[in-house]
Amino acid sequence: MRVGIIGAGALGTLLAGRLGRVAEVWVFSTHAETIEALRRGGAQVLVDSEEMSTAVQVAGDPTRVPLLDAALVCVKAYETERAAEAARRMLGQEGLATTLQNGLGHFEILAQKVGSSRAVLGVTYLGASWLGPGRVRWAGTGPTYLASRPEIATRLEEMGELLSRAGLEVHLVEDAQGLLWGKLVVNATINPLAALLRVPNGALLESEAARRLLQAAALEAAQVARAAGVRLPYEDPVVHVESVCRATAANYASMLQDVLQRRRTEIQAINGALVRAGERWGVDTPFQRCLLRLVEALESSYTSQVEA
Ligand code: KPL
Numbered sequence: 001m002r003v004g005i006i007g008a009g010a011l012g013t014l015l016a017g018r019l020g021r022v023a024e025v026w027v028f029s030t031h032a033e034t035i036e037a038l039r040r041g042g043a044q045v046l047v048d049s050e051e052m053s054t055a056v057q058v059a060g061d062p063t064r065v066p067l068l069d070a071a072l073v074c075v076k077a078y079e080t081e082r083a084a085e086a087a088r089r090m091l092g093q094e095g096l097a098t099t100l101q102n103g104l105g106h107f108e109i110l111a112q113k114v115g116s117s118r119a120v121l122g123v124t125y126l127g128a129s130w131l132g133p134g135r136v137r138w139a140g141t142g143p144t145y146l147a148s149r150p151e152i153a154t155r156l157e158e159m160g161e162l163l164s165r166a167g168l169e170v171h172l173v174e175d176a177q178g179l180l181w182g183k184l185v186v187n188a189t190i191n192p193l194a195a196l197l198r199v200p201n202g203a204l205l206e207s208e209a210a211r212r213l214l215q216a217a218a219l220e221a222a223q224v225a226r227a228a229g230v231r232l233p234y235e236d237p238v239v240h241v242e243s244v245c246r247a248t249a250a251n252y253a254s255m256l257q258d259v260l261q262r263r264r265t266e267i268q269a270i271n272g273a274l275v276r277a278g279e280r281w282g283v284d285t286p287f288q289r290c291l292l293r294l295v296e297a298l299e300s301s302y303t304s305q306v307e308a
Contacts, residue, residue, distance in 0.1 A: 001162055002026065004068040004090050005056075006083045007075030008034045008043075010128035010257060011100065013136040015072055017045035018166035020054035026065045027058045028086055035060050037134030044135040067092035070159050072122075073099045073110060077269030080106045084113035091118060096155055098122040098146060102187045102254065103269025104180065104277070120156065121147040121176045123183045125244060126168070127201070127251030130261075140201075140248030143169040147176035181230040182240070187270045189217040189241045191255035192291040195265065196298065198256065202249025205242060214241060216287045221274055224288075227281035255295070262302040267295040 001023045005016045008029040016027045020043055027043070029035055035058050042053040059065045068090050075083040080101065087097040091114055098120040099106040111119035127140020144163065148156045156172060163170045173179060190201055193213055197204070204210045215238050222237035234240040258265040271292040278285035 001069045001158065002066065003159075003162070004028055004065060004071040004087070006071055006073045006086055007079065008038060008134070009074065009076065010130040010136050010254065011124070011126060012072075012074035013038075013043050013130070013134060014045055014126065014128040014138055015074065015100075015166075016056050017043035017052065017054045017136065018168065019162065020056040022165045023162055025054075025056045026068065026090075027056050028060070028062060028065060028090065029058065030060055030082075031133070032060070034133040037132070041134055044131075046131065046135070046137045062086045062089040065090045068095050069155075070095055070162075071097040073097060073101060073106070075101065076264070077101055077103045077106065077266040078264065080109045081113075084110045088113045094155065096120050096152060096159065098159070100124045100144070101269075102183070102191070102266055104184060104273040105269065107176075107180075117151065120152065121180060123147075123179045125183070125186075125247070127248035129250075129252045130257050139251035141169065142244065142247050143171055145171050145173050145179050147179065148172045148174065175231070175233070178231050178233045181225040181228070182233040184270065184274060185218060185221040185225060185232065185237050186241055186244050187266075188221045188274045188288060188291075189214055190245060191253045191265075192267065192271055192295050193217065194253035195255040195259045196291075196294055198259070200249065200256075201245045201251050201253055204245050214238070214245075217291060220285050220287050224274055224278045224281060224283050224285060227283045228277055259295075259298060265295055265299055267292055267299070271295070 004026045038058045042055045044053045071087045100122040107121040124144040125142025129137040129139045160170045218237040218241045
């Protein structure tokens, strides 16, 4: 099977490193430094203190990639449009493109580009910490869900088997919306809090003060999901978010990684999307709005921040 990974940030590099052991993997990236690092040293994945390097094919131009059986979209939320266009150019007629991104709206953009019959919604709880171009720490072994439907079931099963052989926990499921929102509640809670407090996920459970913030964010996010008519895949949002913090305790949430690198964050696609959904469904979200504004302000103050 020939699999394309679109975007070689933390998640993309981890998937390239794992899948490169069981399939022909093509990584598509537009970052020159990343392309160079992957060509030179392969995708390097650090698990505990053991580092594994996997050779992968790398391309910065979609026309150089042979037609793919599957593509995994792992770019940041604000790069989805460009990644979906790249997927359209690289995907074989029967190929499936799966979004594994955080936030709302990506599946719709992907479906518009590659056609709804070739687009798949995925949700992953994998924890990956970026160590530099082509290098990543596997910091949390959470499950990955792929939303199946009858017309793609056989092809998606193949993809699922491949991901399992690569060492991932994979589930093929039917209720995509519940999963997507289930992850949105997690991201709208852990990501901004970890970024603002500058702590790994597990530390959000270590103080009573942080736990209270976590509870407020998770409950408000779940309230919006319920108002939108979504059935979350868990009973208690706080218990679930806490369990993700435990499962990915050592991980630096992706938003924290962005802030540490002084990069643009995905706050709009996550907490922004949630606040907008709240407005649409008549749920006031003062706490989520506050998190949104704080992270926006943090991003725009990168150049004025002082060091200790
Ligand atoms: O998705 C994540 C992220 O960091 O974006 C979690 C699940 C919170 C893991 O860190």
